[in-house]
Structures are given as structure tokens and as C-alpha cells.
Amino acid sequence: MELAKHADAVELLLKGRNLDGYEIFVSQSRDLSIEAKQGQVDAFRAAEPFGVAVRLKVGDGLGFSYSTSMDPAALAMMVDGALVAARMQTQDPGYTLAAPAISYPELPWLYDPELPAVDEELKVARVLELERLVLATDPRVKRVRKCSYGESVYSSFIRNSLGLEKGYRGSYVTCSASAVAEEGGDAQSGWDFAFSPSFSGIDIEAVAKGAGSKATALLGARSIPGMRCPVVLDNHVAAGIVELLAPSFLGEAVHKGKSLFMGKEGEQVFSELVTLHDDGLLLDGTGTAPCDGEGVPQRDTPLVTAGVLQGFLYDSYWGKKAGKSSTGNAQRGGIKGAPRGGANNLMIDPGQASLETLLAGVERGVLITEVMGMHTANTISGDFSVGASGFYLERGEILYPVKGMALAGNLMQLFKGVDQVGSDLRFFGGAGAPSLRIAELEISGS
Template sequence: MNTNEMIETVATLLKDRPLDGWEVAAATSRLLSIEVKEQKVDTFKCSAPGGVSIRVLKNGGMGFSYSTSMEPADLARMVENALVGAGAQTPDEHHAFPEPRPGSEIPGLYDEGLAAVPEAEKVARAMELERLVMAADPRVKRVRKCSFGESTVETRIVNSRGVDATCRGTSVSASVSAIAEESGNSQMGWDFDFANHFTDLSVDRIATRAVAKAVGLLGAAKIPTMRCPAVLDNYVATEILEVLASAFLAESVQKGKSLLVGKKGTRIVSPLLRIRDDGTLPGGMGTAPFDAEGVPKQNTILVEDGVLRGYLYDTLRARKDGVASTGNASRGGIKSPPHMGVSNLFIENGTVPFDDLMAGIGRGILLTDVMGMHTANPISGDFSVGAAGFLIEEGKVTVPVKGIAISGNILELFQGVEGVGNDLRLYGTVGAPSLRIAALDVSGE
């Protein structure tokens, strides 16, 4: 059964019910996952999950249920379960379904030719990635994990207020972990890439970056504790921004679980920083024409020249604040109800070439990896994590360093930004360019 048949079947079941509103979301998909090891296929998984979910509104209660079976008895049971859920919930006058809003077409989301690419060619792409990594440098001794994945998804969302949104999308990705060894020292370098079209996925680029990370840290030394200028490469800057991501969600703000509560209109970070969430970004992993409620995604400026301009909203949270949804309802799949999430959240690209960020630093640190950034406190912004990178001396990268820790507060760290690189990269749905920080506490020996 395709998404249109699913929607029509379930909508018919709902139309005769005494409800205050309803929503039906249907999705079909095809997923492929390949892992290779030593030029042999290690795992090959193919699946085609699909299903339908509903939300029903009755007397201020919102009920949710889903079904992966299209049997009439199972669909009837799904409707009953959602009605029970609506009755059991604490009523909230702000529960509602969105009205239709004009959105714009986003080209390039669907690769018409992906289904015709032979599976042998996809396996070959993963093997080529492994081969490129092993051939790049004699110090690379093995590949821990080399994978290729793809997904093709079709989604349709219809509600009782007239929303009817359909989208088809494809995505392909590849990743690799390279292990480099020298003089009894071992280091790992990981990298990945993502594209909507098969031909746009570059395994050369992934291999080059993963190997550079692995061999770059060989022979890493320990350094004494110091407070010094620091350059965060775009990966580390992204990891730190990711901790801040939930603070921009209106749900976190309204529940008092955000370090940005009450800070709208005030300067929260360096005036050099602009942060936005763009659900329409070409080639973004979080790009789509509409969100999990059928509201058009949009490009929302969150921080402008260091000043907090606003938050991200879904329908419920927008109604609580008397504003419009920013199209930030997201869904982990047909089995979960919509929740708040970012689309493509990033610090805007700057103009400073990467090497120039280090100019004038007599002694400092270039951070290329942080361990355990997810342990940072998203409410206070405090963090203390392990890190690795390189020493900067007289404006130049000199020796690799390991066994260090960095600590501080995320907002204070971003307040200390005095240079923004021109190398913006998104790692998943969050991204940043490299950043130069005036001073950072680095714990060493």
C-alpha cells in the first residue's frame, strides 16, 4: 500500500468520529546498509519499513498511535488507542493542528537514478573507500569500520484543517575509521560524508580527511597546564554548538531547561557570531519542504551579531508564546509523535582562512577532537571534557598533543570568539566554521 492509500484509508476511519481535530502521517522507505572489511562484505542489510501514524485532538487532549500493518482490524485498533490516549492526557488549551501555509519547493532532494544503481556498485564504493584509506599512508595499518548507507523515503501528512503535504527524498552516506600506528603509538581518525545524490558522494574526500586525522596525532606529547589562546577546528566548534542546540528550542525555554531563558534581545556571544537554523539549506541533512506537522520549514536567524533574536517553535510551543511556528517539529520515524528539533543549525561562515586564525598566537592550542562533549550541562552550559589537537607556536602548528582536558562555560567560550573561519561544515544537522578563542583553560600535566 502506498502513502496515498494509507492516508485515505485512515482518514475515512477518522472522519465519522466526534473529534476536535486529527492528523494522519504515512511513510514508506527503503534502507540499505553495507559494511566492508578487508575488501569483503561484512554486513549487508536491506529493509523497507513503512507505516501510518495518527494524532487525535479531543477536549484538549492529544492522543497518538501508529500501525505498521494495514489490516482493517489493526487500523481500527490504532484509532481506538489514540482516542484512549487523548482522554488520558492532561488537557492543554494550546494543543492544535496547524493550518495550511504556503511553502516553497526545494529542488535536488530526490535522486531519480538511485534505484537503478546496481548494489554491486554501492558495495564497490565502500570497498574503494577502504582501499583509498589503506593506500594513503604506510602508517595506516587497518580500517576499523567502513560503511555505505542509503535511504529513500516518501512521506505524506494530512490534517483536518486542510494541510496536505507530500515529499520524496533520497540520501546516501559513507564513513570510515582509520587506525594509524607508529613506534607503538596508535591513533584513530574518523570521517564521513552525506549527499542527496549518489554521484555527489565523494569517498576520496572522506579518505583524505580520515587519514589526515589519524596520522596527524601520531607521536602526540603531553603539555603543561595553561590558559592560552585556542583555535577550534570546525568539528570541535560543531560539537560545542550541538550542546547549545537544545537551548534554542522553545520547549526547553518554556520549561526553564535552557540557558537562554529571558535572554532574548541581549548579547549572549561574541558580536562576530551569527547563528541560524535553516530547514531549506541546499544539501543539508535536515532539509525538507515541511516539518513533522506539515508546516513549511524556514530559515530562522537565532543569533545576529551576538544578540539572541528568538527561539525555534513547533505548533504547540508557538501557541503558548503567541507566535508562529518556525517549522521545527521533527519525528524520529512513523513510530514516534512529533517533538521539537533543529533542522540545519549552524554558525554562519566567516571570512578568515584557517591558517590565518593562528596568526599572532605565540603559544596556544589547536583543538581537533573533544571526548564526551555530550556530558556538558545544557542548562548551565558548563563543560569539562578530554581533548586532543596540536600546539600552536609563533602562529604555526607544531606538535600534536593528547591527554589534555578543556573546561569552561559554552556561552563564555563563544563570547571569547575573536576570529571566524571560512570553512563552515555541517556534521549531520549541526555545523560551524573554525573559531579562534581569546583564552581557554587547558589542563595538561
């Protein structure tokens, strides 16, 4: 792999240094983003970020530094900086480097070799067509806030002093649209997106339809009085709540006493209908890769099976602290930071029920399609109180759109209250879920 030669150059600088271990990480990508507004290209940005990072071990100290240049002076400064950091740092026997793996998963679909050859005019045409399609979904869709196209072709390479060496490349394409619908003095917005490792994997008609229909669906929304009732969370809202749970599944949070699930392994924490896992090998997943940021093979890790807590996610450091192996969950947010724990593709398994089936069992309740302020939930206690909008239901039928609601409760109780799981699993970034029906939640209305 071409990036290996950059690792060679850094390795030469490490020879003769008083080290107890080293890790070299090299990353390079070619990124493109295009935005359209009112039938014209509003923004066109291209970038080719490159960088190399090292982690150097001296005794039980581990120092990190990086460089975005392969200039020998810049590399020497990077190595010196990491050495100083390793010597100055508080000694910690938890600092460790990943051992080489016997094998790595094969993910041939991760890279689309045709993407770099697609003409840029076709990419511009795609985002302009997306805007046209959004406006054509419904006469009430009056404008498009933004339509965007993004892509990246990326490569990573990692090598360490224990003999680990792994490189891979990948690609992805995204499209998104934000629409505004207006009627009778009321205005509502709707958003949708698509993600794929390949150019041909994006369905812009589905994105346009999603954004347009979400905007028009909430027109004429009313207030309702407060009540305690069954609640159906659509897959977008459910995925947002799954994302909120992610930190509680990390070994770091457990060790620091900041996890909802601390000390609950083997216990029934959710409804037996809920199975949740982190699949680092998921087909077309945004967090999928053959290895994590330390070179550990990614895998599918069970976290909650039929409601019972199975375990947690670890990188090498927090795994060693807990006496566990890394689960392949060390992530790098770019070249400028050392790897740290994170979920790859966190998901609830789908059930058998269609959204219609979930609604059918509700005598009087609400379907929630949007929540505001979910990030304010207390991820240690699990308590939340958020704004919400959606639809009022009676006898399984949607009667009218609703706004100005507040949902309150506890995340653990919410998941214990799941009495039906939808079949419509969808991912929104690194978290995915089907629609979920909750037996009872507190709704505050007007």
C-alpha cells in the same frame, strides 16, 4: 502521491467518530547499508519500513498511536488507541494542529531519481574502494576499523482536519571510514564521512584522505603543562559545541526554564562575530525538507545575529504556549513517536579567515581537533570540562600533536570569547560550523 491512498483508508475509519480534529501521517522508505572489512563485505542490510500514525483531538486532549500495517483490524486498533489516549489525557489548550500553508518551498534536489536505479554491485564496489583508498593514504595507516555505505529513498505524507495536505520524497547517501595509524608503539584513529542527496554527490577520495590524515596527524602526541591561552577549535569540534547548544534554542526548554538563553532576547549573548541560525532549507542539509513533521513549511530562522539573541525555535504546541507561530521545527524520529521540537540544520555563518589565518595570530596556544565527553557539559548552566587532543602552537606554527588535555569553561563565555571566525564551514549531521578562534580558555595538561 501514492501515500495519500493510505491516508484515505484511515480517514474512512475516522468518519462518524466524536472528534475535534485529526492528523494522519504516512511514511515509507527503502534503506540500504553495506560495511566492508579486510577487502570483503562484512554486512549487507536492506529494509523497507512503512507506517502510519494518527493524532486525534478530543476537546483539549490529543492522543497519538501508530501502525506498521494497513490491515483494517490493525488500523481500527490504532484509531481506538489514539481516541482512548485523547480522552484520558490531561486537557491542555496548547494542543493544536497546523493550519494549511499558502505555499511550500520547492526543493527539486532533495530526491535523486537515479539512485534507485544504481546497481547494488556498484554500491558494494564503492565501499570496497573506499577501504582500499584509506589504506593507500599513508604507510602508517595499518588497518581500517570500518568502512560503510548507507542510503535511503523515503516518502512522507501528512493530512489533517484543517485542510492541510502535503507529501514529499527525498533521498540521501552516506559514506564513512574509520582508520587506525600506528608508529613507534603509538596508535591513533581517525574518522571522516560524506553526505549527499545523490549517489554522484559523494567524494570517497576525500573521505579516505580525511580519515587517513586525521589518524596519522596525532601520532607521537605528547602532554603539555596547563595554561590559559588562545584556543582554535577546528570545524568538527566547533560543530559539536553548536549541537550541544541546540536544546537551549527550543521553545520547550525556554518554557521549562532549562535554556541558557531564557529571558535574554535582544541581549548580546555571543561575540559580535558570531551569527547563528537554523536553516531548514539548506542545500544538501541532513535536516532539510519542504515541511516539518506537522506539515508546517520549514524556513531559515535567525537565532543569534552579530552576537545578539533574536529568538527561539518552535513547533505548534510550544509556539502556542509562548504566543508565537511555529518556526517549522517539529520533528519525527520515525513513525513510532509524535512530533516534537528540534533543530533542522543549526549553523554558525562562516567568516573570511582560513585556518592558517586563525593560527597565525596565536603566540602560544593550542588547536583542538577532538574532544571527549562533550555530552557531559551542563546545558543549563553552560559549564563544561572535557578531554581534548590536538596540536601545540607557537608563533602561529603547529609544533607537535598533543594528547591528555582537559578544556574547562562555560559555553556562553566561550562564544563571547570568539575573536576570529574561519571560512571552512562544514556540517557534521544536523550541526555545522567553521573553525573558531577563542581569545582565551583554561587548558589543564600533565
